[in-house]
Amino acid sequence: MSTLLKMLLLMLCCSQTVLAFEPGLAGFGLSVNGSRVPFNIFSISLMPGETAELKLEQAGTVSASGGKLEGSGKQWRWRAPASSGHHTLQVKAKGSTISLNVFVLRPASNIKNGFLGEYRMGEYQSQPLKGLASYQKPRGFIEVSKELAELQVSPHFTLGEFLCKQASSWPKYLILSEKLLVKLELTLQLFEKNGIDTSGVVVMSGYRTPWYNQSIGNSTKYSRHLYGGAADIYIDSAPRDGRMDDVNKDGKRDQNDAKYLYQLVDGWLSEDQETAHLRGGLSHYRANAAHGPFLHIDTRGHRARW
Structure with a gap:
């Protein structure tokens, strides 16, 4: 094989089409x-x-x-x-x-013995946390067919990305906060402005049913995931291997990458007065045997950090 041909093949193999981020x-x-x-x-x-x-x-x-x-x-x-x-x-x-x-929405009054149709929901707390409206029992749920799961609900997210991870047949059900969608989209814009490729953003955990939340050992009965107002995310753009990217460019892929994302979001929310309506929780987590490091974002209505 000629040297020129080898160079052309190398250029073809290594070339990547980089699409500009469109905020939509x-x-x-x-x-x-x-x-x-x-x-x-x-x-x-x-x-x-x-x-x-x-x-x-x-x-x-x-x-x-x-x-x-x-x-x-x-x-x-x-x-x-x-x-x-x-x-x-x-x-x-x-x-x-x-x-x-x-x-x-499918009304929550249709839940019988902890099931909505054949979908296992479990039970929500009868009284809202500290009397807050954001922790009232849900009024209803989005019914999701296999086809509807592919629906684009915002410029960069589909409905199915927010489904609970529990095993079940179709249809499935979820809650999806409009404020969470806005906050996630603005977060992607923030990351892109700081040189982070968000094309591989992953919603590791979105909505959770009370039953599933308990089954994975989460003792928080008022988790924002239960109310459709929280998402655990990580960036998996290059290489796409199911783990957080080296977003802070220190040559390692560890909790410091999640911490870096946390610092970007926390600084933005602290400085931008126009995001007051998106106040909520923010935290970063280290990897364990089940998953890599990730960032938690929610819209509980007041500032919370842990």
């Missing part, structure tokens, strides 16, 4: 029930029959895959149907589109 920001202002939608793909949850009030900063159009839609210009209203399921609202303005997933 919304191209216009939209709020739903008073909360701003910052991304061109986003998701909310409603109980059957509840209403979503949409306000656009510029006049636009809205189309819906189901439910009852009315309005025009900057003001729109969508009423959820009486049965649970997934619907899509396409909101268009200024030549841009926001795809809004709306999950109509």
Whole structure:
């Protein structure tokens, strides 16, 4: 083989297509029930029959895959149907589109003897922690089919990434906090600004049922995972091998990488006054026999560090 051919083959084997990070920001202002939608793909949850009030900063159009839609210009209203399921609202303005997933929840009142259908849930605490609204028993759950698990719920996350790890048949059920989605997306933007490739971000643990949380030995009966408001994540971009990358560039892959991510997020949240509504817990964990180091992020409503 000629030297030139060897060089060409080496260049081909070693070349990698590096895709620029796309934050997926919304191209216009939209709020739903008073909360701003910052991304061109986003998701909310409603109980059957509840209403979503949409306000656009510029006049636009809205189309819906189901439910009852009315309005025009900057003001729109969508009423959820009486049965649970997934619907899509396409909101268009200024030549841009926001795809809004709306999950109509399966009511928690359908849980019988700790099961929602054939899916084992366990039992939630009857009284919220310290009377906090964020720890009220859930009103309902997103029903997830195998196909729906692939649905993009924000620019960089799919619905299935947040499913509980317990073994079960389909459908499965979960809760997914809108604030958590926003916080995770902004966290990825923060990491990218600091030179971290987030293309391999992994949600190691998202939603957990009370039954599963207890089965893995977690004695915290009010874990934010049970309320769909927490995620344990790590960066596994290069090499993709199921472990945290060397994000702090010290030549090692250990808890210091999770600590580095922690320091970035903690500094950002402390300095940015606009993230007050995303206050929550933050911690980093070392590796053990079951997993590598990871970062815990939640949206409990008040600052917590451990």
